[in-house]
Amino acid sequence: MATITEIAPDVYRLCLFQKEIDLQFNHFLIKDDEPLLYHAGYRAAFPALREAVARLIDPKTLRWIGWSHFESDECGALNQWLELSPSAQPACGFLGAAINVNDFAIRPPRVLQEGEVLVTGKHRFRFLPTAHVPHGWDSGVMFEETNRTLLCSDLFVHFGDVEPSTTGDIVGRAREAMENMERSPFAYSVPYTARTGRVLSELAKLGAKTLATMHGSSFVGDAAQALRDLDVAMKEVLRP
Ligand SMILES: [Fe+2]
Numbered sequence: 301m302a303t304i305t306e307i308a309p310d311v312y313r314l315c316l317f318q319k320e321i322d323l324q325f326n327h328f329l330i331k332d333d334e335p336l337l338y339h340a341g342y343r344a345a346f347p348a349l350r351e352a353v354a355r356l357i358d359p360k361t362l363r364w365i366g367w368s369h370f371e372s373d374e375c376g377a378l379n380q381w382l383e384l385s386p387s388a389q390p391a392c393g394f395l396g397a398a399i400n401v402n403d404f405a406i407r408p409p410r411v412l413q414e415g416e417v418l419v420t421g422k423h424r425f426r427f428l429p430t431a432h433v434p435h436g437w438d439s440g441v442m443f444e445e446t447n448r449t450l451l452c453s454d455l456f457v458h459f460g461d462v463e464p465s466t467t468g469d470i471v472g473r474a475r476e477a478m479e480n481m482e483r484s485p486f487a488y489s490v491p492y493t494a495r496t497g498r499v500l501s502e503l504a505k506l507g508a509k510t511l512a513t514m515h516g517s518s519f520v521g522d523a524a525q526a527l528r529d530l531d532v533a534m535k536e537v538l539r540p
């Protein structure tokens with residue numbers, strides 16, 4: 301059963317913890333005139349996530365489904381959501397649509413250009429392509445401008461059944477997780493490329509107040525500093 305926490309006004313974190321791998325999978329529902337779910341979740345997680353969404357809204361009224369990059373934890377249940385909610389539509393960048401979604405999804409996506417804003421009522425989501433940050437050619441993030449929440453997907457991944465939100469050292473946790481993963485069969489999950497630092501520094505300029513992380517606690521505080529510190533940690537841990 302999902303744990304639900306409102307981490308910013310109207311932004312609900314729906315957390316499913318997978319004990320076997322000691323990792324949280326967080327999905328974010330933004331309640332608005334046109335509700336948006338960020339991360340469709342695994343296909344296998346769909347019943348639990350649908351039940352969690354139903355505690356907040358009628359799932360059939362879901363209008364938008366967004367994510368960062370095409371992977372099963374982010375998009376696996378996309379078509380189940382589209383079947384359940386007749387007016388729901390995927391929202392992704394050009395690369396996401398061209399590489400995966402135009403073929404995979406049962407309905408065509410709304411394709412967001414770089415910097416384009418998706419308005420859902422009170423909330424505005426700016427789409428920023430971030431190819432290969434954290435990973436995946438089609439990667440992007442959405443910045444919810446009303447509350448200044450950055451939906452940052454697999455940035456700041458950390459393990460454990462941690463608290464929904466922290467003001468503590470999220471970069472230290474992410475560094476430890478990267479170090480452990482590099483020594484495991486899950487090594488090389490995130491590249492550090494010539495563009496990584498520039499992308500993270502652009503995200504830092506957004507002035508986010510909340511980082512909505514997919515795996516681990518969300519962070520409330522100086523997100524710009526956290527993103528700059530994450531760049532240092534990634535460079536030190538991931539660069540050969
Ligand atoms: Fe990922």
Ligand SMILES: [Fe+2]
Pocket residue numbers: 373374453454514515
């Ligand atoms: Fe993920």
